[in-house]
Amino acid sequence: MYFEANVAALFLDRFHFSYFSQIKQTIKFNVALALSCECICNLLLQHLQINKPYSNFNVNVFYWSTASRPQFTNCPTMIVMVGLPARGKTYISKKLTRYLNWIGVPTQVFNLGQYRREVLQTYKNYEFFRPDNEEAMKIRKSVSDKCTSQVLDATNTTRERRGVIINFAKEKGYKVFFIESVCDDPEIIEANTMQVKLSSPDYENYDKEEALVDFLKRIDCYKMSYVPLDEEKDRHLSFIKIFNVGSRYLVNRVQDHIQSRIVYYLMNIHVTPRSIYLSRHGESELNLLGRIGGDTGLSSQGQKYAKALAEFIRGQSIKDLKVWTSHMKRTIQTAEALGVPYEQWKALNEIDAGVCEEMTYEEIQATHPEEFALRDQDKYRYRYPKGESYEDLVHRLEPVIMELERQENVLVICHQAVMRCLLAYFLDKSEDDLPYLKCPLHTVLKLTPLAYGCKVESFYLNIQAVNTHRDRPTNVNVARKPEEALQTVPEHL
Incomplete structure (x- = not known):
């Protein structure tokens, strides 16, 4: 499975949604999302609507806590994955999500590729991912429309598109932390492609060699618009850049306890085969x-x-x-x-x-x-x-x-x-x-x-x-x- 967009995100913390009405019903709802961010804001808003059982209720949002549960953040945090395909973003997202769930920070993974497949039943080839493919852009718009009426129509691989996420987070009072996976080692990219990407549902009816050629061209399409995080231009952002599956790290502006724990965790994991x-x-x-x-x-x-x-x-x-x-x-x-x-x-x-x-x-x-x-x-x-x-x-x-x-x-x-x-x-x-x-x-x-x-x-x-x-x-x-x-x-x- 792969990310259609080159940016994915986790959204973590625990909320308590109280619906005040004649029966004063209280509902506890865990909002914890990890998603490719072409529709991150839309999915979040849809999630709130789905879990709002009575449309005439006013919604008060505040943090749910108990004496026995440690609170790691004073506000929700969006963790945004950045990187080209076959760079291990899905691996990192799933592994980090598992860790956060285990330590008591409810987190869930959403993958935009799944939403795209619901709209686009049949995948043809890499041309779908070209930034100048107007027909494909309309389909990607419909994927966002499927989430809610609000549209974020972009691949979110550029600084401008990441700015959309940052602005959304500011409106909602959320923190943002970026995780970029950078890999220029051909052996690592090939291994990840062969092991994971070619088993994607997109390539069910493809010959293995044809699938490989198509996927590599898909990466080239993403490269046309991909702008990596820059330690100077993006120095106001909180992020970690992981180079070649952990051979080197660049950490910038860690803001709180949960972000420091995420960084520490990511700097300890590896992909060496073991039992x-x-x-x-x-x-x-x-x-x-x-x-x-x-x-x-x-x-x-x-x-x-x-x-x-x-x-x-x-x-x-x-x-x-x-x-x-x-x-x-x-x-x-x-x-x-x-x-x-x-x-x-x-x-x-x-x-x-x-x-x-x-x-x-x-x-x-x-x-x-x-x-x-x-x-x-x-x-x-x-x-x-x-x-x-x-x-x-x-x-x-x-x-x-x-x-x-x-x-x-x-x-x-x-x-x-x-x-x-x-x-x-x-x-x-x-x-x-x-x-x-x-x-x-x-x-x-x-x-x-x-x-x-x-x-x-x-x-x-x-x-x-x-x-x-x-x-x-x-x-x-x-x-x-x-x-x-x-x-x-x-x-x-």
């Missing part, structure tokens, strides 16, 4: 008893798994593999069997269950029934008394994610809650899904990052272990019966 292996520790003594947390060693089955894991890793013949563990006995004992150096991360320690440490679910229900119900109601944000929530754990794990993005092949031996958080990052899972991801004992997950996603392979090493996964029960009311609360508790000794 990340995730495994929980071997079965522990407390796992056998159905007790959460604690810091006990491995059971006899857990020790067998440690040996099986070592054999599995040797069989993979992984080049320059690094091994990471938590500071807890069960992960260290699992790593010891590998017979290789390993690095301990305190950030990889299991979620802190506070006053519930080393208790069974039955004991928690008996002594803290209200807390048990509250956790079932919102498992992601619920914080154990004197302990942590999954949301806390995600923020604790952010340095781990940054370092994983910098590394090549890594084996992470961790814990159930930690593995769920890491898996949710790579698979772009929601806050609701994250606490219920299945991460069974004695199973290795191999994650291989791809252009626009992540390939997951699961390896069960055939060493029996207890089940520690508890699904959300049907009844999460505080007044529920004990048997309803314990409905999904796995069996244990």
Whole structure:
């Protein structure tokens, strides 16, 4: 998939839309957009109209926040992608969106190419993208018209067109941050073109060689009007320029915390082929008893798994593999069997269950029934008394994610809650899904990052272990019966 326009954008923050009327209905709506900017303003306005259920209501807009959710910005931020086709804009947009969602900044990707295909059912050739093609410009205008009545009729690759976005942002009180991907390395461009662009729906009925020729001519069409960001002429703008997939960076006028985090993230990612292996520790003594947390060693089955894991890793013949563990006995004992150096991360320690440490679910229900119900109601944000929530754990794990993005092949031996958080990052899972991801004992997950996603392979090493996964029960009311609360508790000794 490619960007029709050479500028794409993300629009981030969380809004609360209140519709004041006789029933005073309140609706929470996440506005977070990443889109090619030929219709960025139109799409935003359309989004507001679609989510306005009663046309006679007045709309008040203000930021939605809770005490438990950190607020990274004091106003919405538009992140605008800039660059020629086959420069990795879609890759960067999707990866950045996934990261922002994971740290709690709701973000979504919109691609103008999809909107264009709805209007233009059949793609002919590169001539459509010539700036002097009047018929094509009418079609591109109709794409914008399809979004709303307001039209931004341009490819948005020039300084003037970027000015349209900046003016729109000023009107709405938004910040703007540009990310330009610059690439003049023929090998990188060819690899990106062959791997991603030729699989675009535009080239379904094309011969591979014909598709390549057409796409390269399409790039030439874009070059006719493309004006890169200039560190002198655009010095008043906030931006980062990424050269040749991270060989060099130019950062200008970073305005706030969220922009600095975006820059830091982009300077840590790379496209070198690699795999990340995730495994929980071997079965522990407390796992056998159905007790959460604690810091006990491995059971006899857990020790067998440690040996099986070592054999599995040797069989993979992984080049320059690094091994990471938590500071807890069960992960260290699992790593010891590998017979290789390993690095301990305190950030990889299991979620802190506070006053519930080393208790069974039955004991928690008996002594803290209200807390048990509250956790079932919102498992992601619920914080154990004197302990942590999954949301806390995600923020604790952010340095781990940054370092994983910098590394090549890594084996992470961790814990159930930690593995769920890491898996949710790579698979772009929601806050609701994250606490219920299945991460069974004695199973290795191999994650291989791809252009626009992540390939997951699961390896069960055939060493029996207890089940520690508890699904959300049907009844999460505080007044529920004990048997309803314990409905999904796995069996244990």
